[in-house]
Amino acid sequence: MPMHNLQSWTRLVLLVMLLPLPACATDFVVSSPTVEGRVIEQETRKPVADALVVVLWKGHAGHSGTVCYRVETATSDAQGAYRIKAWEQPAPGGAPLSRYRLPMAYKSGYEYIASDKDTVYLKPFTGTPGERLNYLRRVSSASGCASAGESEKNLLPLRSALLEQARQLADKQTEQEEIEPFLFQVEALEFGYEVAERRQIERIRSRK
Amino acid sequence: MKRRLSILLIGVLTSVDAYSYELATHARLTETAYTKSVLGDTQFLKAYGIDATDPEPFGIVYYDVSGAEVKERQRDAFERKFMPDSTLPLSVQGWLLRGAIREDDWTGIDVPGCQLHAENPQDDKLNRPGNHFYDPIYDRPLTVAFGLGEKAPNWGLGTSNFPANPPPPDAARRNHCTVLDAREAMYRALTGKRNGNTDVATTKDERNKYWATTFRALGDVVHLVEDMGQPQHTRNDAHSGVRGFGHACIYSTAHRAPVANDYHLRSLT
Numbered sequence: 001m002p003m004h005n006l007q008s009w010t011r012l013v014l015l016v017m018l019l020p021l022p023a024c025a026t027d028f029v030v031s032s033p034t035v036e037g038r039v040i041e042q043e044t045r046k047p048v049a050d051a052l053v054v055v056l057w058k059g060h061a062g063h064s065g066t067v068c069y070r071v072e073t074a075t076s077d078a079q080g081a082y083r084i085k086a087w088e089q090p091a092p093g094g095a096p097l098s099r100y101r102l103p104m105a106y107k108s109g110y111e112y113i114a115s116d117k118d119t120v121y122l123k124p125f126t127g128t129p130g131e132r133l134n135y136l137r138r139v140s141s142a143s144g145c146a147s148a149g150e151s152e153k154n155l156l157p158l159r160s161a162l163l164e165q166a167r168q169l170a171d172k173q174t175e176q177e178e179i180e181p182f183l184f185q186v187e188a189l190e191f192g193y194e195v196a197e198r199r200q201i202e203r204i205r206s207r208k
Numbered sequence: 209m210k211r212r213l214s215i216l217l218i219g220v221l222t223s224v225d226a227y228s229y230e231l232a233t234h235a236r237l238t239e240t241a242y243t244k245s246v247l248g249d250t251q252f253l254k255a256y257g258i259d260a261t262d263p264e265p266f267g268i269v270y271y272d273v274s275g276a277e278v279k280e281r282q283r284d285a286f287e288r289k290f291m292p293d294s295t296l297p298l299s300v301q302g303w304l305l306r307g308a309i310r311e312d313d314w315t316g317i318d319v320p321g322c323q324l325h326a327e328n329p330q331d332d333k334l335n336r337p338g339n340h341f342y343d344p345i346y347d348r349p350l351t352v353a354f355g356l357g358e359k360a361p362n363w364g365l366g367t368s369n370f371p372a373n374p375p376p377p378d379a380a381r382r383n384h385c386t387v388l389d390a391r392e393a394m395y396r397a398l399t400g401k402r403n404g405n406t407d408v409a410t411t412k413d414e415r416n417k418y419w420a421t422t423f424r425a426l427g428d429v430v431h432l433v434e435d436m437g438q439p440q441h442t443r444n445d446a447h448s449g450v451r452g453f454g455h456a457c458i459y460s461t462a463h464r465a466p467v468a469n470d471y472h473l474r475s476l477t
Binding site: 063068069137139141144146147184188194197200201204205 | 261262287296
């Protein structure tokens with residue numbers, strides 16, 4: 001290829017590469033309109049009341065891909081409906097691209113199946129107590145929102161509900177060890193990570 | 209020429225950036241590596257005087273060692289946020305995970321028209337991720353017209369010539385969490401001395417800080433091993449997390465690394 005063609009080619013490629021750059025320059029605030037959705041039992045299509053709905057807002061930012069930058073919770077009413085108020089906040093670490101929200105729901109005796117836009121589908125849980133305990137661990141992991149800042153505290157109702165159910169399910173002999181991760185998550189939101197860390201260490205040492 | 213250009217343009221416009229492993233994913237990979245390695249055997253660690261059943265065997269401080277300069281650093285709540293719920297954050301495993309999480313530290317971007325702020329602590333003011341690439345076909349680091357970082361094996365081993373046997377230490381290295389640093393910290397933890405037999409840690413507390421340093425540095429190295437297992441770290445693929453920023457890659461495909469949290473949401477079903 002002649003040199004002048006190669007230079008034009010390179011310039012063109014560079015130009016195309018740089019086109020998306022303005023996307024990270026202009027958008028320093030993230031927001032959400034009011035979210036209204038429903039929690040429904042998958043098979044019967046009946047509404048599920050008193051389900052704890054957790055909505056995570058995520059996007060792509062920085063080097064490490066997806067960030068979860070906001071979390072809100074709500075409880076479904078008798079019609080299975082839930083509502084989360086509109087909000088606006090500074091963008092975490094810049095402007096996440098490809099932003100999306102991810103609703104899920106938790107209710108004792110049920111398990112999450114899927115969500116379609118803002119409709120969340122649950123079904124009755126039919127496993128053993130041990131399987132339920134594992135399920136609670138997965139719910140705890142899945143609802144994590146590391147870059148949520150102050151809104152992370154909105155997870156407290158969910159974390160408390162998970163702890164309460166874990167206490168009911170845990171084997172009496174190993175109860176303290178089994179509920180430890182759930183208790184840590186509750187205390188991290190109540191007292192901060194460092195205090196929660198210290199309390200956890202003291203509990204474990206006192207059991208040894 | 210026009211046809212080639214059209215094909216090129218279509219390729220560029222329809223290509224999808226590859227994403228790195230997320231911090232939570234690195235943490236989970238490292239947790240599994242720990243469990244399956246000899247470190248998961250409490251008797252193995254006991255032989256080194258470490259009580260791996262203790263939730264806090266070393267305390268909360270580790271060292272950043274650069275030649276004769278030794279700076280104290282503390283664990284940070286940032287790290288705990290990406291650990292699995294079951295991990296005890298100040299255990300041996302916790303320290304390993306801290307390194308695996310912090311190896312992706314970067315300083316953010318602050319250029320006219322584009323500002324991205326890094327959430328991680330800014331201890332060493334390094335853009336570490338740029339050093340997590342090595343393309344063995346072309347023997348090159350992350351490259352956009354020119355090399356943007358060190359070759360990952362050099363970065364992880366603390367050398368400037370990793371194929372040499374043994375690789376010579378790079379005394380001017382900015383990365384203080386290399387295999388060399390982990391080994392030196394372990395030596396100091398066990399003996400209380402530095403190479404050359406000068407006393408550097410005369411109390412148990414000081415030796416414990418070197419143990420924390422050992423596992424923190426080892427965690428950083430494990431992070432690199434995990435990255436090297438991904439195609440996009442060995443093919444010079446677009447990888448910045450911001451489409452078009454850093455480098456676009458006409459041959460990259462939608463090869464997206466697992467996303468820990470979303471994966472676990474799917475795993476609920």
